[in-house]
Amino acid sequence: MERRFDMSDFEQSLKDYADQFKMMPSKRTWNGIYNHLHPGSKWPSITVAIIFILTLVSIGNLNNSPNRFKKAALISSQTSTLQSAKERQEVKNNLHTGKNKESVSLGEENSVGKTSLRSATNLFIQPKDANDNDQLKTNAKPGKNISGTLISKAVSSNSIPLFSYNNVSIQKTASENNSPVNGQITGIINSEENGDLSFFPMQTAMLTNDPSSPLDFQLMNGEKLFVVPGKESFSMELKNNMVNISIKDNSGLKANNKNVIAKKIVRKKKHNTSWLYYLEPTLNFATFHSKNIDPSSLLNSSSSIVVLTNQSPFKLIRKSRPGFEAGVQMGFPIFKRLKILGGLDLSYSAFSSISNLVHPTFASLVLTDNSGNLYAKNYITHYGNGESQSQFPLINYRLETGVPIGLQYMVWKNDKLEIDINSVVEPTFVLKSDAYTISSDGRNYVNDPGLIRKVNLDGKFGTYLSFYSKNIKWHIGPDIRYQMFSSYKDFYPTQEHFVNYGIRIGISR
Amino acid sequence: MTEETMLQGCLDNLPVAQEALYNRFSPRMLGVCYRYARNREDAEDMLQEGFIKVYSQIHQYKGSGALEGWIRKIIVHTCINNLKKNKKFSDSVDLIHASGVQINDSSIPSMLQAKQVVECIRILPIGYRTVLNLYAIEGFSHKEIGTILEIEESTSRSQYTRARALLEEILIKKKILQQPRDKVRIASVK
Numbered sequence: 273m274e275r276r277f278d279m280s281d282f283e284q285s286l287k288d289y290a291d292q293f294k295m296m297p298s299k300r301t302w303n304g305i306y307n308h309l310h311p312g313s314k315w316p317s318i319t320v321a322i323i324f325i326l327t328l329v330s331i332g333n334l335n336n337s338p339n340r341f342k343k344a345a346l347i348s349s350q351t352s353t354l355q356s357a358k359e360r361q362e363v364k365n366n367l368h369t370g371k372n373k374e375s376v377s378l379g380e381e382n383s384v385g386k387t388s389l390r391s392a393t394n395l396f397i398q399p400k401d402a403n404d405n406d407q408l409k410t411n412a413k414p415g416k417n418i419s420g421t422l423i424s425k426a427v428s429s430n431s432i433p434l435f436s437y438n439n440v441s442i443q444k445t446a447s448e449n450n451s452p453v454n455g456q457i458t459g460i461i462n463s464e465e466n467g468d469l470s471f472f473p474m475q476t477a478m479l480t481n482d483p484s485s486p487l488d489f490q491l492m493n494g495e496k497l498f499v500v501p502g503k504e505s506f507s508m509e510l511k512n513n514m515v516n517i518s519i520k521d522n523s524g525l526k527a528n529n530k531n532v533i534a535k536k537i538v539r540k541k542k543h544n545t546s547w548l549y550y551l552e553p554t555l556n557f558a559t560f561h562s563k564n565i566d567p568s569s570l571l572n573s574s575s576s577i578v579v580l581t582n583q584s585p586f587k588l589i590r591k592s593r594p595g596f597e598a599g600v601q602m603g604f605p606i607f608k609r610l611k612i613l614g615g616l617d618l619s620y621s622a623f624s625s626i627s628n629l630v631h632p633t634f635a636s637l638v639l640t641d642n643s644g645n646l647y648a649k650n651y652i653t654h655y656g657n658g659e660s661q662s663q664f665p666l667i668n669y670r671l672e673t674g675v676p677i678g679l680q681y682m683v684w685k686n687d688k689l690e691i692d693i694n695s696v697v698e699p700t701f702v703l704k705s706d707a708y709t710i711s712s713d714g715r716n717y718v719n720d721p722g723l724i725r726k727v728n729l730d731g732k733f734g735t736y737l738s739f740y741s742k743n744i745k746w747h748i749g750p751d752i753r754y755q756m757f758s759s760y761k762d763f764y765p766t767q768e769h770f771v772n773y774g775i776r777i778g779i780s781r
Numbered sequence: 782m783t784e785e786t787m788l789q790g791c792l793d794n795l796p797v798a799q800e801a802l803y804n805r806f807s808p809r810m811l812g813v814c815y816r817y818a819r820n821r822e823d824a825e826d827m828l829q830e831g832f833i834k835v836y837s838q839i840h841q842y843k844g845s846g847a848l849e850g851w852i853r854k855i856i857v858h859t860c861i862n863n864l865k866k867n868k869k870f871s872d873s874v875d876l877i878h879a880s881g882v883q884i885n886d887s888s889i890p891s892m893l894q895a896k897q898v899v900e901c902i903r904i905l906p907i908g909y910r911t912v913l914n915l916y917a918i919e920g921f922s923h924k925e926i927g928t929i930l931e932i933e934e935s936t937s938r939s940q941y942t943r944a945r946a947l948l949e950e951i952l953i954k955k956k957i958l959q960q961p962r963d964k965v966r967i968a969s970v971k
Contacts, residue, residue: 283917290918293895294808301825
């Protein structure tokens with residue numbers, strides 16, 4: 273920069289006084305510079321924040337997973353695992369030599385326990401699904417195999433259970449928890465070459481894919497089922513919340529038709545927290561209300577400059593503008609039809625005021641202080657009130673984030689559709705905004721973002737229709753959002769309230 | 782801490798030296814930014830951005846000229862770039878005459894003289910204010926201002942003429958200006 277040497281006295285004086293002027297910056301400024309120069313210090317907080325957010329999202333997804341099953345493990349009072357490869361090999365040999373089959377003459381008796389094996393070993397099956405998960409896939413698709421892992425345990429009993437099934441977990445139908453559950457599953461137990469025992473479901477015409485919580489059944493009196501691999505099949509029939517389990521010989525001969533009654537285990541109802549992600553185009557308006565103030569006291573005061581020329585009636589033109597809202601909403605059921613809602617969203621709202629260019633001129637806003645006294649704030653502006661030609665829009669907008677909290681009531685629901693109504697209140701924080709306000713004489717617009725209130729409270733009400741499509745739940749419906757406090761701080765007498773009309777489109781799983 | 786020590790520390794990216802440099806020059810530089818910005822928050826944003834550039838370019842300072850002048854140059858350019866980025870200059874409008882202005886009273890709360898003058902400068906529209914700052918205070922020529930602001934040299938001259946006229950009127954009303962317009966000197970008030 274090259275300094276001129278021909279500065280006039282005025283300019284030199286101006287420069288001297290400008291150079292003398294100093295201001296103390298806030299700590300925020302240095303903190304921003306320091307964090308930029310030394311970014312390592314802020315990473316822990318960012319990392320913790322990211323981990324926290326990911327944890328919340330993971331918890332929500334896990335709680336809302338549709339395919340949870342109660343583990344259909346074979347559990348007796350003495351749960352065991354495979355002790356050694358030797359035991360495993362011995363079991364395998366027993367299976368393939370068929371010695372145990374001869375010994376287990378289940379076809380001749382209705383009760384078990386009267387036969388013995390050379391190897392006093394209890395064999396337990398812990399069914400696993402194709403993904404090696406420990407569960408009985410009762411909604412398995414036809415042809416899908418479920419293989420079991422051979423587990424052996426030495427016992428002193430002379431009973432020879434080849435297949436023990438103590439706890440059965442079955443997915444219920446898409447109905448209320450207390451209504452009767454009906455269905456059937458049948459399968460064959462086979463032994464594999466590696467010694468594993470496999471369960472092949474033969475019939476899966478049982479239950480729907482509704483991701484409801486599973487029902488658990490426990491065999492009464494600790495009954496155990498005993499099935500000869502390859503020769504017998506068993507079936508479980510659910511009827512009126514009771515399970516009938518029968519075993520029959522595959523050859524058609526009536527074998528061990530042991531009907532076992534199992535009762536439903538009443539479990540504590542699990543709450544399904546739902547997560548909804550949505551986007552909402554909106555149309556934004558604003559309502560205005562002004563207090564009547566008498567600025568005459570200001571004109572007589574020697575403490576302020578006020579421009580109040582030709583105060584005549586004026587008409588202002590304001591137009592709506594499109595906006596948007598995006599966010600995530602969590603729903604936690606508290607009653608059968610009622611949920612508590614919480615979430616986080618980001619929204620953009622705007623409207624325009626029609627103005628026109630004028631020569632730069634002084635304009636005043638009459639404001640009130642904490643004591644209710646009037647004072648004037650002056651501006652130089654070149655925005656008129658839109659009365660003349662060459663009009664153009666001045667845009668008042670706000671970009672804000674909020675935390676909606678409220679309630680959702682389920683009005684009606686069937687297998688496919690659901691209608692809810694929501695009502696929330698939302699504290700909001702303005703991230704970025706701009707405001708053009710009309711001067712006190714109504715002739716000009718002045719720009720002063722410092723008038724805008726940073727924290728506000730919005731109320732929202734909406735009605736939504738929900739439906740399923742390919743394992744995704746869609747939500748769509750209209751809502752209205754009203755800003756409860758004025759956009760401006762209390763010392764500005766004009767009250768402005770944003771009103772947004774939108775159509776919410778959301779998905780949840 | 783001496784200036785040489787500060788410079789060497791900043792080159793070594795030492796936080797202590799960087800903070801010392803910031804504490805020494807930031808008050809005056811914030812005053813510079815305040816003359817360009819719309820409000821204090823914008824001024825602090827410009828200051829922050831400017832000092833980040835200072836630290837990143839500190840290795841380019843060769844010692845020719847005062848360090849404060851070098852820093853001030855970066856700060857001024859940062860302010861200008863910030864204003865250009867926000868398209869503040871599109872708001873500038875030719876002022877044919879200011880006869881439409883009516884001022885009923887001319888008193889403001891008493892302040893330090895320097896702050897009074899700066900506040901009067903800040904009343905001007907952003908386009909006038911920027912040209913006035915660059916020409917009258919920073920010492921750029923109209924040709925240089927035209928290059929910086931991407932306007933014609935003649936536009937810079939006319940903008941400055943109008944800005945000065947408006948500022949003089951404001952200063953007279955504020956009773957800061959004492960002499961006739963052709964021989965103007967800002968009065969010093971003790």
